[in-house]
Amino acid sequence: MAGASPSARAEVIVPPDWAAATATAAAASSEPAPPVVVVCGPKNAGKSTFSRLLLNSLLPRYGRVGYLDTDVGQPEFSPPGCLSFHVVDEALTDLLNPTLRECERCCFFGDISSKRDPETYLNCLFHLYDYFVEKYRSGASEPLPLIVNTPGWVKGAGFDMLVEMLRYICPTIVVQIRISAQSKNLPDGMFWLDCGQTGPNMINIDAPFHDALNRSLLIQKDSYGMRERRLIEYFKQCFPSDISLTTNKELAYGLTSLPPYEVSISDVMVIHLHCQVPPSEVWHSLNATIVGLAISCGTIEAGRSIPWCAGLGIIRGIDVQRGILYVITPVPLEHLQRVDLLLQGLIEIPKSLLQVRGCVSPYMPTNVLHRISERDINT
Ligand SMILES: Nc1ncnc2c1ncn2[C@@H]1O[C@H](COP(=O)(O)OP(=O)(O)OP(=O)(O)O)[C@@H](O)[C@H]1O
Incomplete structure (x- = not known):
């Protein structure tokens, strides 16, 4: 193909x-x-x-x-x-x-x-x-x-x-x-x-195999690339539609300078969907990841509750001393206020947003868990 x-x-x-x-x-x-x-x-x-x-x-x-x-x-x-x-x-x-x-x-x-x-x-x-x-x-x-x-x-x-x-x-x-x-x-x-x-x-x-010129129609998809592009499109929604962000570099810079939402750690419960994490490592495991921002109002079925998801967020940093998570998300505030669960799975931040030449990713510095300076989150 x-x-x-x-x-x-x-x-x-x-x-x-x-x-x-x-x-x-x-x-x-x-x-x-x-x-x-x-x-x-x-x-x-x-x-x-x-x-x-x-x-x-x-x-x-x-x-x-x-x-x-x-x-x-x-x-x-x-x-x-x-x-x-x-x-x-x-x-x-x-x-x-x-x-x-x-x-x-x-x-x-x-x-x-x-x-x-x-x-x-x-x-x-x-x-x-x-x-x-x-x-x-x-x-x-x-x-x-x-x-x-x-x-x-x-x-x-x-x-x-x-x-x-x-x-x-x-x-x-x-x-x-x-x-x-x-x-x-x-x-x-x-x-x-x-x-x-x-x-x-x-x-x-x-399945439709060929067009009139006998060219193959079923093109093998680049699934990985499609997923990255989809996530990039998703997080572009953090910005007003009239802001032009044509390259990943612009988006990476844009996300860096976007003021994140502050979420009090005591207001949310963290659920790891596909792995177990020792309690002492929960916050480290969340840092620099994509999470589902969910609302625990689903009905109980077969003994388990299925929460609705309001959207995705990037955990941009965690201040353990102040008990605050910093989250970037396009989810509107009125929905975000109802979020009480952070669902962590295996969906990763696109590499093309992390590895941008000349842009120090805000998600990766080693001290980000404990000390986030005002400049980091407001610039
Ligand atoms: N009728 C068509 N005309 C032109 N291109 C087509 C047509 N049907 C499929 N294709 C192309 O073939 C590829 C696979 O099609 P599609 O994504 O619809 O398949 P799918 O069965 O949903 O795949 P998957 O199981 O991976 O989700 C796509 O690139 C699509 O553009």
Whole structure:
């Protein structure tokens, strides 16, 4: 597969079976409720691209479309590490690239793959789906169609998780994208149901391989680079939109000079999502990391609470003597005031923000844990 940047390609190709699948979903009965469409298939098969097209096809009829973003490695609308639920009310203009959008609900999983903790991953997903059902299926708000784009991990434990996901969501339409390497595809048919059970409308489509000039369409993505760019875009939101920050160097300087929020250590609880940290090391472990800023108001399910995530923050420094954390985040103050949990996972500050020639990163000096001078945080 070619290694060119996906954004270099001018336009999306819509093969006839893709067009037919989106038309079927858009015309599906809205009784008793608009469709719930799950899009599945192996990695890099076109699931996200198809989901964007599907969203645009559902919009004219419904005006608003729900989107459950379940790919923590390459989320459609959120920063990496998050599962989120969005309501989209305008057509997506860039059909080949993900774009950041404000979410209605988000859970911070804190890793770029569900492998490390499938149970928590599924709990987050079910929790978001329950939120959708409660709000958009119970009469509280106008019912919306829902698109669920799934990760491309379709073998072994990834397959088992997909089966659980499908059984929980009970979609009305499942679109399965199939690639030419048959062994990499999901099983044909309603593989998640027991024999004899009736299931949804099952639509198989092929991955789009070549354009009219026989050029490969499915470009291997630079996942690491995409995640870095997504985080950079996310933290750019710390600045007013009229401030021009075109290079990473400008952003790194900008973040250095941004006055951070002060958070009293006694006001927050720290949860390490994927590792255990001795109490004496908690503050050291937080320094210079990205955390999920969460609100512990989720419901208790299976004995554990799933907090909502208001957004991400960079712990820029910690003054242990004064009991203060310094946090940089684009999360608005009114939401930030409700944050009472710091969720630390494995999402790292992009290297391109840490290693900028001529810019001493504020996150890395060795004394930052104990002594942060006024000049450091205000300049
Ligand atoms: N219909 C299409 N027209 C043009 N390019 C496409 C089309 N479908 C997919 N591509 C390109 O192929 C690549 C993979 O597509 P996409 O991201 O939609 O796959 P995916 O199955 O969601 O991948 P992953 O499992 O890694 O999330 C992208 O670079 C995308 O731009």
